Amino acid sequence: MKKLSYLCGALLMFGATANAQLIDEKDVTVTMDLQPVLQLDMSTPDQIEFVFDEINEYYAGITKYGATQLRVSSTVSWDLYAVGRSTGTNGPEYWDQQLEYGNNNPNAIPNLPLSLLELRQAQANNGAAAAGGTYPDYSAAFSPSNTPSGQNSLYVNGGTSTPPSTNDKYIGGHAGTSGIPGDDFLPGGSYLTQTGITSNYFYVIDYRILPGLPAIFPMAAQADGTIAAANPLNDIESANAVGNYAEPGVYTMYVQYILLEDQ
């Protein structure tokens, strides 16, 4: 009886409260769908040709300045890298030989390493502070022909598009996901909103091929570009035997530029 009395009292009080100030409500629910957008705009010829038909071109190489322009727009933190690829006719890490000239001299090697191609980016990589390698990007000037160096040698990874490691070269950003801007990624943004003559979202790429004489391509290097006894250059002689040289002919390969969310 007592409990019932309390219940009645509570109900009465509740009823009284519900009849207090008049109120009405309406909800507006806003859902935001932020879809990731990564956009790489590239201006480049369909084919960049290097024709070596003069001795000085073998000695000094051929440089194609500003042949490729890369423009980045991304809504997420990003990395950008280049990787050497081919169809694998001569092997996954070699140029595809389309045509050979002359006889088949046993010292003439048709397997030209993809890393013989050198890149130079006009804008340094400002997202590679945590990089572990000697050459975090391709911003160094092309080295003289008599000073072999892998600092501009194109990154190659077994003919795959696997991202470079912390010791290898990126164009923008680098390996790792530290979450610290500038350490291993460049933040989202677009070249469209950048001002000034330099931008982390705009890169001009030069290409050089330097065969040397004999044509061994002395600038070809391993992925990290360093030179050591255990990590020699990747030129024709080092990769094969002394006295070997590149077989004359027509060769093709391609450079794949990959823009991806910070990895």
Place this chain on the structure above:
Amino acid sequence: MERLFHILSYSICMSFTKFLVYLLLTFFSVIELKAQIHCGLVEIVPNTTVNSLLTFDNFTSYGGGMIMNSVAKIRIRVQDKAVVDPLCSWSLIMIVDNNPGGGTPANEWEELLQYGSGSGVNPPITEMEVRVRNSCSTSPIDGVFQAFTNNGDIIDIITPLLPVTPAGSCALNVNGPGDYLSNYDEFNFDIDIRVTPNFNYNPGIYQLNVRFHLEENP
């Protein structure tokens, strides 16, 4: 028999006493609480939930933002009681809710789904702006985008406890009885929403709720 009669009469007396006590309690409580009611009806028409989706899938919308004009219309109807009370007036406020019970930090949008690696940060509540407007500009914040900061933040559209400003005056803070049918320019509020994410946040699906709360002034 006489004893039984005494027991019964005692029980009836006690019940009657209890009944009287409850009657008095109820009377006073009802009188006291109902004293706050000055209006006969206070409602938003319709008061059903509005769901809006903002999809950002290109750089134009990321950089320039998206505005959804008139994402909702808050139409108000406030009526006097049968016996008119001159103190009948109302207030309208908006409250932001990011479902903190689900673990959402106080100053962020509620994350429903994340795309990609999620190495960045989630968007803060300040990224959403709300604009209220009507033809008479009755709200002090009319036409100006406002932003919330944390869950539970309140922005007044018509501030509570203001003196009564009658309908039909097309003035600031109209809060007297009336409705959107007879005084549309004062009793209708168009709600606009703007979000400008730029390139700073984790891609994903996020949600916020804005509650429009209409209440008569005590």
